[in-house]
Amino acid sequence: MVYGPHTPSDRERMLAVLGIDAVERLFDDIPAAVRAPGLDLPGPRSELEVGRELAGLAARNRIDLVSFLGAGVYRHHIPATVDTIISRGEFATAYTPYQPEVSQGTLQAVYEFQSLLAELMGLPVVSASHYDGASATAEAALMALRATGRDRVLISRAVHRHAVDTTHTYFAPGSRELQELPTAADGTTDLVALEAALADTARPVAGVILGQPNAFGLLEPMARAAELAHAAGALFIAVVEPVSLAVLAPPGEYGADIAVGEGQPLGIAPQYGGPYLGLLAASQALLRQVPGRLVGRTTDLEGRRAFVMTLRAREQDIRRDKAASNICTNQALCALAATTYLATLGPHGLGDVAAGGAAAARRLELALAAIGIERLHTAPYLNEFAIRVPGATGVHARLLERGILAGLPLQRWYPDDADLADALLLCATEVTTDEDIERLVEALREVTA
Amino acid sequence: MVYGPHTPSDRERMLAVLGIDAVERLFDDIPAAVRAPGLDLPGPRSELEVGRELAGLAARNRIDLVSFLGAGVYRHHIPATVDTIISRGEFATAYTPYQPEVSQGTLQAVYEFQSLLAELMGLPVVSASHYDGASATAEAALMALRATGRDRVLISRAVHRHAVDTTHTYFAPGSRELQELPTAADGTTDLVALEAALADTARPVAGVILGQPNAFGLLEPMARAAELAHAAGALFIAVVEPVSLAVLAPPGEYGADIAVGEGQPLGIAPQYGGPYLGLLAASQALLRQVPGRLVGRTTDLEGRRAFVMTLRAREQDIRRDKAASNICTNQALCALAATTYLATLGPHGLGDVAAGGAAAARRLELALAAIGIERLHTAPYLNEFAIRVPGATGVHARLLERGILAGLPLQRWYPDDADLADALLLCATEVTTDEDIERLVEALREVTA
Amino acid sequence: MSRRSAVGPDLQPTLDELSVPGRSSFKVPHAPAGALDGEPAEHLRVRPAAHPEVDEPSVVYHFVRLSHLNYSVDSGFYPLGSCTMKYNPKVNEWAARLPGFAELHPLAPDALAQGTLELMWRLQQQLAEIGGFPAVALQPAAGAHGELTGILVIRAWHTSRGDAARDEVIVPDSSHGTNPATATMAGYRTVTVASRPDGSLDLDALRAALGPRTAAVMLTNPSTLGLFEHGVVELLEAVHAAGALAYMDGANMNAVLGHFRPGAAGFDVMHFNLHKTFSTPHGGGGPGAGPIAVAEHLAPFLPGPLVVAEPDGSYRLERPAERPASIGRVRAYHGSTGILVRAFAYILAHGGPGLRQVSDDAVLAANYLRQRVGQAYGLPFEGPCKHEFVATAQALKAETGVRTLDIAKRLIDYGYHPPTIYFPLIVEECMLIEPTETESIETLDAFADALIAVAEEARRDPELLRGAPHDAPVRRLDEASAARQPDLRWQPMSGEQ
Amino acid sequence: MSRRSAVGPDLQPTLDELSVPGRSSFKVPHAPAGALDGEPAEHLRVRPAAHPEVDEPSVVYHFVRLSHLNYSVDSGFYPLGSCTMKYNPKVNEWAARLPGFAELHPLAPDALAQGTLELMWRLQQQLAEIGGFPAVALQPAAGAHGELTGILVIRAWHTSRGDAARDEVIVPDSSHGTNPATATMAGYRTVTVASRPDGSLDLDALRAALGPRTAAVMLTNPSTLGLFEHGVVELLEAVHAAGALAYMDGANMNAVLGHFRPGAAGFDVMHFNLHKTFSTPHGGGGPGAGPIAVAEHLAPFLPGPLVVAEPDGSYRLERPAERPASIGRVRAYHGSTGILVRAFAYILAHGGPGLRQVSDDAVLAANYLRQRVGQAYGLPFEGPCKHEFVATAQALKAETGVRTLDIAKRLIDYGYHPPTIYFPLIVEECMLIEPTETESIETLDAFADALIAVAEEARRDPELLRGAPHDAPVRRLDEASAARQPDLRWQPMSGEQ
Numbered sequence A, B: 001m002v003y004g005p006h007t008p009s010d011r012e013r014m015l016a017v018l019g020i021d022a023v024e025r026l027f028d029d030i031p032a033a034v035r036a037p038g039l040d041l042p043g044p045r046s047e048l049e050v051g052r053e054l055a056g057l058a059a060r061n062r063i064d065l066v067s068f069l070g071a072g073v074y075r076h077h078i079p080a081t082v083d084t085i086i087s088r089g090e091f092a093t094a095y096t097p098y099q100p101e102v103s104q105g106t107l108q109a110v111y112e113f114q115s116l117l118a119e120l121m122g123l124p125v126v127s128a129s130h131y132d133g134a135s136a137t138a139e140a141a142l143m144a145l146r147a148t149g150r151d152r153v154l155i156s157r158a159v160h161r162h163a164v165d166t167t168h169t170y171f172a173p174g175s176r177e178l179q180e181l182p183t184a185a186d187g188t189t190d191l192v193a194l195e196a197a198l199a200d201t202a203r204p205v206a207g208v209i210l211g212q213p214n215a216f217g218l219l220e221p222m223a224r225a226a227e228l229a230h231a232a233g234a235l236f237i238a239v240v241e242p243v244s245l246a247v248l249a250p251p252g253e254y255g256a257d258i259a260v261g262e263g264q265p266l267g268i269a270p271q272y273g274g275p276y277l278g279l280l281a282a283s284q285a286l287l288r289q290v291p292g293r294l295v296g297r298t299t300d301l302e303g304r305r306a307f308v309m310t311l312r313a314r315e316q317d318i319r320r321d322k323a324a325s326n327i328c329t330n331q332a333l334c335a336l337a338a339t340t341y342l343a344t345l346g347p348h349g350l351g352d353v354a355a356g357g358a359a360a361a362r363r364l365e366l367a368l369a370a371i372g373i374e375r376l377h378t379a380p381y382l383n384e385f386a387i388r389v390p391g392a393t394g395v396h397a398r399l400l401e402r403g404i405l406a407g408l409p410l411q412r413w414y415p416d417d418a419d420l421a422d423a424l425l426l427c428a429t430e431v432t433t434d435e436d437i438e439r440l441v442e443a444l445r446e447v448t449a
Numbered sequence C, D: 001m002s003r004r005s006a007v008g009p010d011l012q013p014t015l016d017e018l019s020v021p022g023r024s025s026f027k028v029p030h031a032p033a034g035a036l037d038g039e040p041a042e043h044l045r046v047r048p049a050a051h052p053e054v055d056e057p058s059v060v061y062h063f064v065r066l067s068h069l070n071y072s073v074d075s076g077f078y079p080l081g082s083c084t085m086k087y088n089p090k091v092n093e094w095a096a097r098l099p100g101f102a103e104l105h106p107l108a109p110d111a112l113a114q115g116t117l118e119l120m121w122r123l124q125q126q127l128a129e130i131g132g133f134p135a136v137a138l139q140p141a142a143g144a145h146g147e148l149t150g151i152l153v154i155r156a157w158h159t160s161r162g163d164a165a166r167d168e169v170i171v172p173d174s175s176h177g178t179n180p181a182t183a184t185m186a187g188y189r190t191v192t193v194a195s196r197p198d199g200s201l202d203l204d205a206l207r208a209a210l211g212p213r214t215a216a217v218m219l220t221n222p223s224t225l226g227l228f229e230h231g232v233v234e235l236l237e238a239v240h241a242a243g244a245l246a247y248m249d250g251a252n253m254n255a256v257l258g259h260f261r262p263g264a265a266g267f268d269v270m271h272f273n274l275h276k277t278f279s280t281p282h283g284g285g286g287p288g289a290g291p292i293a294v295a296e297h298l299a300p301f302l303p304g305p306l307v308v309a310e311p312d313g314s315y316r317l318e319r320p321a322e323r324p325a326s327i328g329r330v331r332a333y334h335g336s337t338g339i340l341v342r343a344f345a346y347i348l349a350h351g352g353p354g355l356r357q358v359s360d361d362a363v364l365a366a367n368y369l370r371q372r373v374g375q376a377y378g379l380p381f382e383g384p385c386k387h388e389f390v391a392t393a394q395a396l397k398a399e400t401g402v403r404t405l406d407i408a409k410r411l412i413d414y415g416y417h418p419p420t421i422y423f424p425l426i427v428e429e430c431m432l433i434e435p436t437e438t439e440s441i442e443t444l445d446a447f448a449d450a451l452i453a454v455a456e457e458a459r460r461d462p463e464l465l466r467g468a469p470h471d472a473p474v475r476r477l478d479e480a481s482a483a484r485q486p487d488l489r490w491q492p493m494s495g496e497q
Ligand SMILES: Cc1ncc(COP(=O)(O)O)c(C=O)c1O
Pocket: B327, B328, B329, C082, C083, C142, C143, C144, C145, C176, C178, C220, C224, C249, C251, C252, C273, C288, C289, C290
């Protein structure tokens, strides 16, 4: 397929106007030494053939297992309204709303996204989206550097592994330092270690980053950590899961200056990793440090309410090397999915999803306890927790053969931590059924017998 | 789910305005003796539960077989544009364009449908759609009665079985007579029998109906049949398959007064039977006999071109018992699918689809001949033909076990015809692969060994 | 917003105007050369079809652009009486497109079709419960098709009893136009019975019309006036006493779900409009589905095949020989299954309580809106109404000369789809207004305010209304020329090079 | 067309304005009572989130209505320079939504992910062929993200060689804004090199700027002026001679597919913009994907995990230990796979010849349009251009006082999306116009005619342009107040009852 309309005679007409005899002439500015003769790729192919090939590949993925895998990406029921809206060409095939007069659809939707997330986060400024939760975490850490003029950030090792890794990558250049905080025996961040790290005034700390729930599904003492951070003049950054915020305290309330998170649970399919939705919210004081787009409300010539991108002087196309971030393309359509998701569910619906997952996780915990499988940690959790199973990685593999995806063997993320060698991280959401739980428990009983 | 917006307090507000205390009062006009206490159906259920149940049912259907089944419903590749367009709410959730000022989208698309089909059919008047090919055939037969004032119609037994059956059903009332014409040895309609039937002037014939290709996939001598019909003062009605018309002579050219057909092959999924698209085209002379909607081109107050439903005085809402048909709801969205399909493929694309199916069928014929399986009939065919296999119904069942849907055992449609007891009707289209053919041939070899 | 259309006065060129030889960019596998060499020339097309050649991007643009010229439920309030233009749940669209449903061939053996067969069987049961009938056939493709099927079933019943003299169907003048049209198609003469001034059926007139020639009475209930036929018990008695059968047009069931079950009340046949009551989208005119439900004595005559549940939990299509009295099929295959999937999902989502809530809310909203509209328009009939009501601009017309048509067109400028107008035919200058249960009280109020404002405008500035709409893609059309010189297709394009 | 909005001046109420307590009609399974009883109170939300409560029909209406306020590729010509707003094939949307792709968890073991892993591996190969590089990483989420990744790779390479003193990145002033912004993020100082009057890079200035502190030169090629950097060979020589590496911003590859392979030419790193060149939809701002390709010596530093093909025909993710020199990950999981599926389908459909045709047509269309636009506007640079070109209204402004902004807004009235304006920053009153290869010659002509007509209008009636747009959902906005008093969210709604 070549989708364009040009016929040989169209091309000739254009060439004639240009006064040249072949389109090749238009490429004569490419030095001969580096001019390519074409590409060695088979095709073109018809849509029938392309469709068949893609359907064949999709069919080779296995999505039919009973799954307890979460670890940052959560299966939820996505209302049919979401795809109905995001597949509309008017949204999907528009670009960044540079011309507000013909982009009010996107702009108002982004304003609504900002408003919905601000309420969920308890923070007034919400960026119009980042690539994903991990890169948003890294951007938040950089924000802390800019805002404080310091160059050291503390991050709990119980923040999502990929967010920690990504922040390390972003911190590689120059004098930036990212220090990991250990966890205590109960699985939450070791606040004693935090205090100690903050006390090292030789290299004052710009920001402290904790996850809520953390990477083990556990609820962290966020308010206390925020206090400690603030006492040392550091910003406090919370890495949150947005659905949980329907029932958990909003970051703004426990003192977070910045909250980031992965927005995938808000109506976005797992898709083997993306596109997802990086969430980033901040306090009013940090407004001008916020990377990414912001949409504001204003009026038009006739006094009609309208929306427009604003505070653009933070952005790369205007500020070049002085910009707050290099971000240009963001995840707007995913933000629209989240907006539609939240609008469809409403606050009670979202609360039921969050609480429903928690209830399913409780049932899972009890069912496992009944066959003698216990949680690894003692701290409270919401809808995800680790269990101890001797030979976890092997057990996980054997359960796969039985059609069960028994969460994540934590060894994959913490290969050097003996405490986690026998751990499986299991998650439940509102889509988890009692039958799923029974099947897992039954299979675990057999496999560990 | 109850989708509506009303809250208890909305309802109270409305009741208060009406001055009543309970919505039940609004049902007091239903006599107590026949008032129902509710319905014994479980629910309501959440979208998650409904989705799960439906996905479970869909998964119980088997669509993964290698298929040679056609028999009136043909598998073609449907361009992605088709669903993109017909799933747009602006088309899908509109109704009959009674108010043309706000329905130009539907109206222009119908005009385009009429134009595209007129060209394909070689007939100038195309109705805006009927329920399906079978009911369109019956409507055409009734048209012939109205147009001629006669009451007898001849239909070849090699018209699609369901179209014949449906026409019988429509002909049950009153003095209407539908007489089936036999087929000759080569599988096409017996023209000698046709001549004889037409010669019975005691009961003059209103119309003669033949299929092209016919129910056995064979090409009928349409021009000759039309001549015979016309000589007897009868209308000639062709039942056609629209994709084939990219390469076969258009009905208008061989003298058909009316052409009908099943529009499913034009971009509509099989869906176990519908919704499909009844096609009906006619000569200018029959314009006012055409049942169903017609859209015409006109201008608005300002001289701008616009489209509108026209010649409405044929319709039931205006003419009641004098209407040309009782049809009201038609298959507009399916007609839009067909319009998008034809617009996307263009004439060459449609030609390739038709010829590609023919070519695949030739390959299938040759491959079968190589293992000694022969065609049942001698008349030429396009992309569907019957083969003779001893114990066809049993063979068909055994092939199913091997994952092959070997067309239709013709015995299902002609239980009393010994000639067809051993016949399988096989079809190939552009989606049929050489591998499909190999698998069929291989399996047939095994099963018939 | 436009590409080529920016330059002309037309809203959007037609496909033929967009055509350029060689433009089609969509690719299908090329048929091998000589694919048709074996075919006798007499059967082949000489001149290839002169269809437009348009590139894929322009095809998409073309139809997206056309879509923007449409009013729809998704884009506004659509109180089109008699059509039940309610919200069409998006999950049902998803369900109908599941490949398991969409790609199943209708002649696939039962063993391959267990999912759809189960769904159809359960839908038969659901509709039986909703209608209060023992048997349901899903085949009919629309309401009118269901009517034809139902009347043919009635005819077959009379015939089976040797009662061949009955050649009349009685239809009240407040019934839907498809009812008399159906009677004609089924070979009957229509006898019309007038309504009484209160909109109800004149029982005495009905009794007078009934007789040994009466095959059936077809009652639209609630009627097209939006009124429940309160004499239904007496009516049924009279019909049956005359040896006739009672057909209920159930297209308006959205008003009485869980409140009235026609079969339980004594009707012999009814049809459902799945695209109205169970909210499958109207598609710009269709498709829909019109299953019928019948009483025990009529079950043998239903069109086939029905879906049958086996003791082992599997499902199958009936074999023809199982019900030899069947009227036969009324279409190919087994029904508009894609529509059935949507309706099944809708019923499943609501359950009994939800469906009753639907009717409660539909009727409440209609009565509320009726009360508000009554502030400025005539209400020819006493309330309560059911799911819709008739209002009339007769007085306003007498006062201002403005017609209902003008009011309707002016409503377009206010952003609304007009109600059904001049239907039913028996009320002068009428509007049939059906708000449905899925519109908020704020929408109902805003619409009533608009109607009231338009009535004011009619007094102040009648020309404003006569020239309306002013704010629509096109102004009023010249419908007379359209009918006088029908232009039903573009001029045949020149053939291929 | 509207429901509630018919009554107010706003285009459409915001969701909070539509909210009524109890209105949400979408149903999720109820969580059992006491589901959160075990949670310590300190962690729980005290006041439920005050989110809007809107019924499902109104949610759909709301967003459909908003969609109608947008301009998009599907609804019009969108010659937004630097953005490659071409037709987004619908089959790719279908493919990305296949449940096998969409529902796969990113941490699913390799054995469950063979379809997607194969696709990713093949896409790595395809991009390698297109770019002329041996290794590709798919992880980056956008072009700018690819740039950051690429520059971090370069940094890691220098570091691995103990060459830690390099702290500068050289960027021509005709490069995209993300290039210098990236340099900053990656901890480098940006050194800007001016272009020559003909728009090409000033090689002498570059040579002067290069030195032992230079880590890399980032070249947008074709540049944001739409010009191919004809001194590319000399440039590469100079860069490498200085011990620096050459980064090519490949966001504009739509111009040179099959004509120029940056890796083969000697670049060390490049990124692709899949959402531009391979036509995944822009989504109102995103998402996209920005894979990078690198030369052999940089492969060890690529972010991981990459996808590896096993001899047995299976595919797997790299294990961290396999490439210890990797810079690590730049995001969670393995890439924006949903976007990768679309790009893969696009490349598959075109093949090598098709992709080259894409560039041929894109460049031909741009040159044709340039020629036509030059009839009324300044063309600051010699042709031929590549996929886009710069025009300027400088002379027109001098003559009429009308600014490029006014011209852009007036184009909206003609039904077009304006080109990119005031970008690149180095040309006064400029417009960057990119027609892409999927717009017909008729559209190009109509757009050129419109631009020419607007220039006429500027002379005749400059106020008409200053007040434009006149025919858009809103008039010009007060952007100054928006920035002065940022209103970035609706007023917090009152909490729950
Ligand atoms: C009362 C009534 N009866 C019958 C019909 C005919 O149904 P259909 O349009 O599905 O054929 C309608 C259609 O709106 C109707 O409102």
